[in-house]
Amino acid sequence: MKVTIVGSGYVGLVTGACLAEQGNNVFCLDLDPKKIEILNSGGVPIYEPGLKEMIERNRAAGRLQFSTDIAASVAHGDIQYIAVGTPPDEDGSADLQYVVAAARNIGRHMTTPKVIVDKSTVPVGTADKVQAAITEELEKRNLSADLCSVVSNPEFLKEGAAVEDFMRPDRIVIGTENTPAGLRAKEQMRKLYAPFNRHHERTYYMDVKSAELTKYAANAMLATRISFMNELANLADLVGADIEAVRQGIGSDSRIGFGFLYPGTGYGGSCFPKDVSALSKTAKEHGRELKILGAVDAVNEIQKYVLVEKIEKRFGKDLSNMKFALWGLAFKPNTDDMREAPSRVIISELVKRGATIIAHDPVAMPEAKHALELDFQSNPQGLKNVSMVDNPMNALDGADALIIVTEWKAFRSPDFDVVLQKLTRPIIFDGRNLYEPQAMQELGIEYHGIGRHN
Known part of the structure; x- marks a missing residue:
């Protein structure tokens, strides 16, 4: 299948390389000419085990290309992934300007039906904004909004193990609307991810907003476990207990498990801090305070x-x-x-x-x-x-x-x-x-x- 990835950062590069590895023809777009120059000269702007070798292999096979040409990227892919950055805004919400800009570029140049896939981590309701931006651009050219359908397909990649996570996923979440265009998009996504479901079905289909919330819920839960264990570790220091013994004692409970129960100096990176903040901001916009997440964030900063x-x-x-x-x-x-x-x-x-x-x-x-x-x-x-x-x-x-x-x-x-x-x-x-x-x-x-x- 022909796939375009808009954004050649961490998520975009891993997604593009792994889809090319499955035989798809992938076009990776980025507006940063220096990044594209690095990629076309054989380099990789990020460190991720196994990624450089996968990119080299698929570039040599002609299944993976990198460019700054927006028109060419839109023309290439029947499926258009939006994998641009969503940095935190000053108020903690996700900044969607790059997502909306990518959507507008697709709307300005598309002439044939496209499936638009939100791969960036985005708040609930972003698919509606993407659809609105594309529809506005299509209407300017007297084209029907039915040409596109927006899908939510959040990523669940661990930095340091992203290639392995993509190629052997725990789950694939796909959110589509129950409309004729949405059902067609669902079928195309089913075909695209078929190689990842050969041994058993890993895909969970749901509505778009549920898929958007699933990503934030997953990261918020993991962040909560980390902060919880850090709180207990600090208490263990005060009372003279050993948190490692405690970890083994509670982790052996099948209802709890051992994952993300390791205390330390707090979590960081591009996902947990940003996503906890963005989820809290989304709740506030709807008149709800997520008190647990406020505590999770506060504990992490102290840690x-x-x-x-x-x-x-x-x-x-x-x-x-x-x-x-x-x-x-x-x-x-x-x-x-x-x-x-x-x-x-x-x-x-x-x-x-x-x-x-x-x-x-x-x-x-x-x-x-x-x-x-x-x-x-x-x-x-x-x-x-x-x-x-x-x-x-x-x-x-x-x-x-x-x-x-x-x-x-x-x-x-x-x-x-x-x-x-x-x-x-x-x-x-x-x-x-x-x-x-x-x-x-x-x-x-x-x-x-x-x-x-x-």
């Missing part, structure tokens, strides 16, 4: 400061002349995404207290440098106290303690003899509970986890 509080409790408020090694900058492993990353808060707060930071991340350091430049715009002098090294062990040289922020696999089993040799003090602040407190004690390491108790 980003937990390691700083532990460091301050151990060394005092004045950290001048102290050096800290920091492992992990990205908000989670297997990505270079620095959006809302807890490391940014931790670094900024420690520098405010006079500390020097030597950081390492396997892939996120280029993005981290850019993010920290933005964070330190009002204090460029403070940025001089932050440096990055290519080897995690080199970050330890002369450091007073090691801080772990991101749970990269490479950090799980370091050579602790070398760690002890390089640190001036045998102290680890573990924001992801990678190590066992008892094992650290036996090695002579002073260990501070999140809710862990010896």
Whole structure:
């Protein structure tokens, strides 16, 4: 099938590459010429395991192309995915200007029937706005609005495992209207996703607004579990309990399960913070306050400061002349995404207290440098106290303690003899509970986890 992806960012690239992998002819559009230049020269502007190889394979096979040509993109695909960004607005709502602009461009250029697929994470009611924008453009050219049908097909991709998630999905959610055009769109989407349903049916069909809400509900639930466990971990620290034992005790309950029950330094990235805020904003627009989500967001913001509080409790408020090694900058492993990353808060707060930071991340350091430049715009002098090294062990040289922020696999089993040799003090602040407190004690390491108790 011929498919167009409008927006060659994270979701658009993964969607386009994976659909091409199934034999479809995919046209990826983006209005950023630098991004398209990178893609056409064999590069990939984001880090995602397996994505670069998949793009190269399908470009070579002629199933995947990248361009800034709007007219050509509309002409190409019978199915037009809108996968542009929906950044948070000042009031916490999702900014739909790029979604609506993409819809208008499709309406200006389409001459044959199209299925328009909202792939971007959008609030309930966005499909109506997309339909209205396209209809307005069609009517300007005296064309019938029946030429298009808008479908909601939210993405459920985990950064760091997005290719695997798309190729072997837990579920595929498709929202269509119960109209002749909607039923035709449903059939086309069924054909497109048929390869993903060979072994068993993974697709859930519903109305458009239910599909739009499903995406937000899923992310809000996962964010809630994280904040809940962070609350319990902080309590465990106070009462002398071990949150890992608690996690196993409740996770073994089949009604609860183990997923997203790991305490840490708070969630970040492009999805959970934005989607929790946007869902709360949608509720307020309808006269309802989602009190649980307000608490989830508040707990998460506080959690980003937990390691700083532990460091301050151990060394005092004045950290001048102290050096800290920091492992992990990205908000989670297997990505270079620095959006809302807890490391940014931790670094900024420690520098405010006079500390020097030597950081390492396997892939996120280029993005981290850019993010920290933005964070330190009002204090460029403070940025001089932050440096990055290519080897995690080199970050330890002369450091007073090691801080772990991101749970990269490479950090799980370091050579602790070398760690002890390089640190001036045998102290680890573990924001992801990678190590066992008892094992650290036996090695002579002073260990501070999140809710862990010896």
